Amino acid sequence: MxxxxxxxxxxxxxxxxxxxxxxxxxxxxxxxxxxxxxxxxxxxxxxxxxxxxxxxxxxxxxxxxxxxxxxxxxxxxxxxxxxxxxxxxxxxxxxxxxxxxxxxxxxxxxxxxxxLANRSLRHVSDAFAEDPLRILRTARFAARFNAIGFTVAAETRQLMTEMVQAGEVEHLAPERIWQEIARALQEQTPPVFFEVLQACGALARLIPELMDHARLQQSMNSLGCTCRAPASTDVRFAALLSVLTFDEVTTRAATMKAPNECQELAQVTVRLGARLSLATSPEEKLSLLNEADVWRRPERFERLLTVCRCLPKPLTQDRANEFHKALAAAQKVQARELMAQGYEGKALGEAIRQERLRRITEL
Missing domain, CATH: 3.30.460.10 (Beta Polymerase, domain 2)
Structure with a gap:
């Protein structure tokens, strides 16, 4: 032994x-x-x-x-x-x-x-082709070691392309695909993962919505932006899909079997992201806070702001600060105080909205 x-x-x-x-x-x-x-x-x-x-x-x-x-x-x-x-x-x-x-x-x-010395990711043998998950693993190692000069060897890129063309990627379970994508999103340079997949044709099978060149470039820019500081997987996933429509995000995230928190942040990003930069009036700000479900999910709203700073038309720090102040002011409204004044039912809900609006307006 x-x-x-x-x-x-x-x-x-x-x-x-x-x-x-x-x-x-x-x-x-x-x-x-x-x-x-x-x-x-x-x-x-x-x-x-x-x-x-x-x-x-x-x-x-x-x-x-x-x-x-x-x-x-x-x-x-x-x-x-x-x-x-x-x-x-x-x-x-x-x-x-x-x-x-x-x-x-x-x-x-x-x-x-x-x-290692040549900074080359090269397959050991032709048995590499027997497991399509190795396409994603190789792309993930490229994302991990890109900063120190590693690239995929030409013969391995060719083999990966042949595997995709043979339809091997279609036999991967969504759970295994998501597992590799989630890991890749936390590597040092996640955009490299998707660029390697795009080069061998696998991205067209896994996330076909990103095959448009302009979309892919914007997606990689947004994803790369989130990597300038530590960020959670749902933030990076939302940045990745931020160029898609709401329906496309909903379908693709579900198909990939992404966790609920990833699906939800990606959806709220494409639904509200652009509007956050445009909102100026107290009414618009309160409406966005309501739509973001910020009263129940304040921590998700913080992650939403993080993603929106990395969109093609990024949310500025000044505008993010405005929302922080608006939220802090609105959170001071206490339902029990209004109930003590006799409000209840729909009237209570409207009184809460009006009081929140008043406090945001006072800012």
């Missing part, structure tokens, strides 16, 4: 980056031996175990054979006779197909270190 550190931990250490997660590969062992050492099995499709103390993942070496379409349809073989190189061969990119032995030596059968 031999244990190796593999994958991203080896890659990031060689790049001089902080290693956040460590994955281990065990060669020459059986599930029974792992269980006897106190490991807890968690993998249903193939043997993955949690270390009894560190809780880090230890996977038995395995090979995979494609039997169907999409990212499903793999038969997995895991046994003591599977070698380290056999396991590394099934991985996606050469920079992710390196291992480190217990003595610190690097096992690199596919020249991953050379690709």
């Amino acid at each position: 031999e244990t190796y550190l593999v994958g991203g931990a080896v890659r990031d250490a060689l790049l001089g980056l902080d290693v956040k997660d460590r994955d281990w590969l065990v060669v020459g062992a059986t599930p029974e031996e792992m269980l006897a050492k106190g490991f807890r099995q968690v993998g249903a499709d193939f043997p993955v175990f949690l270390h009894p103390q560190s809780q880090e993942e230890y996977a038995l070496a395995r090979t995979e054979r494609k039997q169907g379409r999409g990212y499903h349809g793999f038969s997995v073989y895991s046994a003591p006779d599977v070698t380290l190189e056999d396991d590394l061969l099934r991985r996606d990119l050469t920079i992710n197909a390196m291992a480190q032995a217990s003595d610190g030596s690097i096992i690199d059968p596919f020249d991953g270190q050379s690709d």
